[in-house]
Amino acid sequence: MTELNNLWLTETIRLREEHAGPLEDLEANRLARSAAGDLPTRIQRRALWLAERDGLSDALKHWLQGARLALIVLTVLAVVSGAGLAFAAMGDGLHPVNVFWALGSLLGLNLILLLSWALGLVFAGEHGASLGRLWLWLSEKFARDAKAAQLAPALLLLLQRQKLNRWAIGVLVNSLWLLAMLSALVILLTLMATRRYGFVWETTILSADTFIAVTQALGALPALLGFSVPTEEMIRASGDAALNIESARQAWAAWLVGVLLVYGVVPRLLLAVLCLWRWKSGKAALCLDLNLPGYAQLRERLMPTSERLGVSDAAPQQLHRVESGVSEQQSEGALLVAIELDDDRPWPPQLPNNVSNAGILDSRESRNKLLEQLSRFPPARLAIACDPRRSPDRGSLALIAELARNASATRVWLLQAPPGEALDADRLGDWHVALEQLELPFADCAPMNWLETGHD
Structure with missing residues (x-):
């Protein structure tokens, strides 16, 4: 054509x-x-x-x-x-x-x-x-x-x-x-x-x-x-x-x-x-x-502000730190969200009553929907669960940064490998380096106490 x-x-x-x-x-x-x-x-x-x-x-x-x-x-x-x-x-x-x-x-x-x-x-x-x-x-x-x-x-x-x-x-x-x-x-x-x-x-x-x-x-x-x-x-x-x-x-x-x-x-x-x-x-x-x-209305749907171009440009020497644009007075509640988890991993875990589950983000539509929701109702505490068996590509890190900017406080949960399987040390090190550049706290254990009370 x-x-x-x-x-x-x-x-x-x-x-x-x-x-x-x-x-x-x-x-x-x-x-x-x-x-x-x-x-x-x-x-x-x-x-x-x-x-x-x-x-x-x-x-x-x-x-x-x-x-x-x-x-x-x-x-x-x-x-x-x-x-x-x-x-x-x-x-x-x-x-x-x-x-x-x-x-x-x-x-x-x-x-x-x-x-x-x-x-x-x-x-x-x-x-x-x-x-x-x-x-x-x-x-x-x-x-x-x-x-x-x-x-x-x-x-x-x-x-x-x-x-x-x-x-x-x-x-x-x-x-x-x-x-x-x-x-x-x-x-x-x-x-x-x-x-x-x-x-x-x-x-x-x-x-x-x-x-x-x-x-x-x-x-x-x-x-x-x-x-x-x-x-x-x-x-x-x-x-x-x-x-x-x-x-x-x-x-x-x-x-x-x-x-x-x-x-x-x-x-x-x-x-x-x-x-x-x-x-x-x-x-x-x-x-x-x-x-x-007719075309102007499609801009946000086809090129949302949360989207990044991924690997189409050269990788930066270092990632910029994340600065939240949400104050404590504007936010409330706690939220747990996971990024691209495999089906072999049970989800979600048992959550305290005052912690909401945002599900698993595995498509652009689910990401855009959550980002739109967070822009209107930012949480006071946000935990982002990631599978460190996957490489920390720029698309995932950009999404983590975008989510973090819509919450007062954010922590990244690097999940443990399933029983009988070990994590790749080099890949896990890449996650640590990337998250340190973003200046986001991370841990390999569930931050449930922090989500529930705001304290460890």
Whole structure:
């Protein structure tokens, strides 16, 4: 799946939660936190899991299939329309071709819509091209998935942040018109190669000089590419009747083809390339707007303040001492908590009546839940039980420090090994060194008297 698709699904989930309320996301949040990374990465990981669970990933595949089918339909329509323009311009070959009627048929609608697109791009900033709306509508219809209806609005909102709508629609519109103009050019050349056409111009109120000036002006750029332009004598003579001179027919035919190429095909080609370049450069800069309420609310759930990045950075030379931010007046009671104990160790031990059991912290959710509780109701005394058979990694030590900062007084209980098993002396020494750097008191016996009375 591409980066754009990931951002697209993430934005779809945000819109869905904005309109229908928060989704059930406990497992998604847990997986996002376990994957680590920065906040945008975790938000995307959460959204992709929810999209997979709720069928939005499949809906996106159906929408993309519908979009490709819609694009094929529009491509066929463009080719057929271009051919129709050429047939309408040249007629059946039995009557002379009015060159300016033919030119209007080939370029008139194209130039009007091109000017409309350019004005919309410059002054309005966004351009809701009919072809763009038609493509989105057909994509949704061909997808045949009710959930796909949520995707188009999310895509538009995502692209609007980098003002990519105009360039995406520009690529579509200009590419389709380029196909139409190329189709018209091919049919025009085919008709001229297989039929004999005569060319005339007609007017009631304009003079011949006007047509001579317009013809030569339009033919100036094509002439630079080698296309011939009718002479002044040919233009004047064509105002009375179609010249039955081979050179005159060829000159008018070359002029018509050159004008169509220079003023029809080339502008659409250049604009399609420009829009494609702007689209690709803008797409690379797409990112989530973390200031949106839907994403801002996820910050604490996906990157809680108690979380540490673990081994992603270099180990410090020494750990900083723990300073409790809780006074005795703000705290009360006693609490015992254990960190990542194995199932072979019975827990909890017998506790005095005034000591509460906080259970075993073995997941990020249980840790965050306890830390949130301690921030509101800090205990006067906190005992943290650890299994010294495990290495004192930075994640465990950071959690111990965070717990200690939310209690008036803290002691660490290094549990004895189960019967028949001995503790590793080096690993136990590592625990002693780490806890001494944290300046937390520790012991290998249960601090029950201290928890109950505050005295040893």
